[in-house]
Amino acid sequence: MSWQPHITVATIVEDQGRFLLVEELAAGQAVFNQPAGHLEADESLIEAALRETLEETGWEVELTGVTGIYLYTAPSNGVTYQRVCFAARPLRHHPERPLDEGIIGPRWLSREELAAQPERWRSHLVLRCIDxxxxxxxxxxxxxRDHHLPATGAA
Structure with missing residues (x-):
């Protein structure tokens, strides 16, 4: 049996005390998450964070820092995720842009509004990253440190 962690990125976007979240369907339930997703082949972590934020919310953002790196095993499926969480500031919204499948839409919530709904968190990392x-x-x-190696290059 082969064990492989899944590399994901997430972005904390704050504007005047409210945080940009994604309301999405997971296992048939509407939940909140940061704009987040999986790293794709030949993509840097920074590129992934910018892409996922735009695809899931319609927002262009500027990354300002790294909030943390988290290891999480989902109780629902036993999959282990390594999440690299970035901080960002909003730049431009493109409300006409189609969002990824399963996304209900972007939502701006305060920490208190989010904390009052733990049953709607995609995982406990949603509030942990904001805190x-x-x-x-x-x-x-x-x-x-993103280094793209040529296909024949050694690590």
Whole structure:
């Protein structure tokens, strides 16, 4: 049996005390998550965070730092995810842009509004990442060392 963690990115976007969240369907239930998703082949972590945020919310953002790196095993399926969470500021919204399948839409919520609905969190990391961000956890983007190697290159 082969065990492989899944690499994901998430983005904390704050504007005047409200956070950009994605309302999406997971197992038939409407839940909240940060704009988040899986790293794709030949993509940097930074590119993935920008792409996922745009695809899931219609928002272009500027990444400002790294909030944290989290390891999480989902009780629902036993899959282990490594989440790299970025902080960002909103730049432009494109409300006409079609969103990814399963996305109900972007929602701006305060921490208190989100905390009052734990049954709607995609995982406990949703509030944990916001709390780390609010506690001032921020590392420079240079923490991320993306190096694309040629297909024949050695690691």
């Amino acid at each position: 780390d961000y609010l506690a001032g956890e921020s590392f420079p983007l240079t923490l991320i």
